[in-house]
Amino acid sequence: MSLDSTNAPAYQNDGEFHQQLIKEVLAAYPDKSAKRRAKHLSVSGADKPDCGVKSNIKSIPGVMTIRGCSYAGSKGVVWGPIKDMVHISHGPVGCGHYSWSQRRNYNTGTAGIDSFVTMQVTSDFQERDIVFGGDKKLASIIDELDDLFPLNKGITIQSECPIGLIGDDIEAVSRTKSKQIEKPIVPVRCEGFRGVSQSLGHHIANDAIRDWIFDRKGPKAAVETTPYDVTIIGDYNIGGDAWSSRILLEEIGLRVVAQWSGDGSLAELERGPQSKLNLIHCYRSMNYIVRHMEEKHGTPWLEYNFFGPSQIAASLREIASHFDDTIKENAEKVIAKYQPLVDAVLARFKPRLNGKTVMLYVGGLRPRHVMTAYEDLGMQIVGTGYEFAHRDDYQRTASYVKEGTLIYDDVSGYELEKFIERIRPDLVGSGIKEKYPTQKLGVPFRQMHSWDYSGPYHGYDGFAIFARDMDIAVNSPIWSIFKAPWDKAA
């Protein structure tokens, strides 16, 4: 389910103008590509329950898609943050290098001793590994890792492109070595050429949790259960997001028995199915495994949204409604406790941000989830789109967007630049590749994957930071000096 936004301000976007923009950008493509791209661009309206776009389809070659690959979805998103396991980027050196420590998955522990999140461990394939296969090398790597990092709780193998092409049997290696070192070893077939984006990598990574963690024979981390046990799923603790969420859940009297996967541990992965309720933030990247837990273990799950006070309050109430009256009362108390903070944040920033327009382009969740946080600040979303959403994401998005919003799925560099140039929103929220082209235009920008090295943005504590950051971006004095005085005169 998606939570309906309650007190969002009423505004409409200029749908006609947005239609015109779509026409303009399509005209720049060769015919065949224009036809294909047309399906991914739309303007929202009551008649479009899925926002009117096709999604999760192959990107067109040569257009500068912003998407990444399956490996990024598995190693970069789902598995990489599990801190007490060592994640091998299996294949040549590049993929692991570029994704090394870039996602800001905060975690406690000592790096290189009992936590391995900020390390780049790779099999650094050479030509001979491609020619003769890498299975033997992989087996030796596992031995060496277990030797050098004795406190590791297990190892995952994150496959890069060549693995699936040269016919290596990483599953066999995993089984044998796992018996030897008596720890889980998880082979993940997330080669970058599989699927069309990061998305299939999420799915493959979810399946690997099911097959190689849940279904693994042997002792598992157990903990006494209570009726208040919940998990946080699909929160990667970017800039500490999961912590500023956890604090609220604990405050309403719940017991967070596992965090998946930000600041997560093997024990927490193993414990997932014991939870009474799985709370899922990033639906896109972890819906597969919560569905599995529902089917296999009967664990219900619930989507929630901890961006911005209106969704936080709605989510806390919705979560509490699955528990007894004490929890429900606690939820009200917590909402009331934070209300003064919310009021103070709004009093400080809303007058500075009210009516400002925003365009978003992010991964699989935030293009809808953060919309209401902006609206809480009085800002208006004029355009939004996803790198790797599926139809169910766009369906959920339809209930968030206002009439006439420009929607762009798997946008190309060309399209996004043109849209921004023509709309000239007051703020764009997207990724590192989009940041600098946008700023050159004189349009304020915030990275909405890494929080632009800020955060957390989740929870009440996070909302204050979010509001401050958007104010810094929009109201910085530097935007006014782009033009030299002699240009202004002209």
Next chain:
Amino acid sequence: MPQNALKIKDHADLFNEPEYQALLAEKRANFECPHPEAKVQEVIEWTKSWDYREKNLARQAVTINPAKACQPLGAVFAAAGFEETLSFVHGSQGCVAYYRSHLARHFKEPSSAVSSSMTEDAAVFGGLNNMIEGLANAYTLYKPKMIAVSTTCMAEVIGDDLNAFIQNSKKAGSIPQDFDVPFAHTPAFVGSHTTGYDNMIKGILTHFWEGQTRVEGDGINIIPGFDGYSVGNLRELKRIFDLMGVPYTILSDTSDVYDTPSDGEYRMYSGGTTLEATRAALNAKATISLQADCTTKTMEYIASKGQQVFAFNYPLGVQATDALLVKITELTGRPVPEALVLERGRLVDAYADSMNYVHGKSFAVYGDPDFVTGMARFLIEVGAEPVHLLATNGSKAWAKALEEEMAASPFGKQAKVWAGKDLWHLRSLLFTEPADYLIGNSYGKYLEKDCDIPLIRLTFPIFDRHHHHRFPTLGYHGGLQVFVKLLDKIFDVLDAKTSKTGISFDLTR
């Protein structure tokens, strides 16, 4: 409540608040099944030992925290330095997102490249259709003057033939017959980003030079090599050559594309070596490479065309700059002008003023082989002592030559050169045989933290300090910048150390 609307705490402060400290401690104790604290301490201590070092250095299979990237990154960087050139990387698309992000994070600038977005079906049938369609789209949308094609490891493993594919694409009409599409195969499982740089420069020169007759002129070509400081360095080199009055062509000039102004316009392309100049570079009298290891194949190719070729190792400091200028004088007959002689004297003057503070200090240096060589020479020039010199992508031959060179200097004689080793090896080396300072890139911050050795960031990539690359490290001016970076760190460390007691916390140093 830890948060406050008037004094908002972000991650750097928020999680130090007692509420969060308690939350983290309880999470760990109750839900993570952590190892006992004593065990963790024991392992921490063990990783600092000689015993651990020996195990670590003995590993054969796994690579941990390598200081190298893969070939196509170098190819994309090299291609970006040519006029209105768009990189087209044939293979899976995720890699291209990574190269673009990586370069953008370092330069704080846009970084463009397109992918042929090959997926599972292309793995079976080959990527020809992706190339045909992709070239047409890239050409139509982004209107480049040239498209430089390189490959990800996927295309290499399935064996796609770039030359044939490009010809076929032209036949299929996706780009005009006479449109410039140089290419380079850049398998990620061979060499590193420096190899990719070499392959792409060679690919571009081959494209423009094959079938042309060379008519020797008096120009000089300069190939800078993969350099994160290219913005500052190339501007400085141009200034030097202009002062000398030498006709020169920089082959791959990335100084403008990675340093565009903020004035309301987004320039996807900016500056760069013109295609005309690239073609004409065949007629140069000689080519000088500033990074030998980055340009092995390119220089062989250029020599085969009849040019004189000379390769330097990222010349830093007085003597290395001298050698470069002497070579240029030798080739062109142009004397070193008074202005540069003055700059040289000023750098020596700066050395004389401050050498007390660097003399005898020990340094560990890591990075690409040419950078490490250049930096080691700089250190012994000012009386500092390199102890560990490490390049993950360095060859045995490189290590041998550098070790011999260092052995001949009283300041370099204790230096050990580590080829093919990574930063996890370096961690062991620094625990067992520490250095006073560490020189490297942003990844070195983990070593700085673990080993408590101050880090000086002087090579690619630098993600966590801004704009350093806009200032030169090459030339006499650049030498001054390098020297001041060392001094600043040394003074900061001295002040921090002495501020505890106040003794030796001197106003004038």
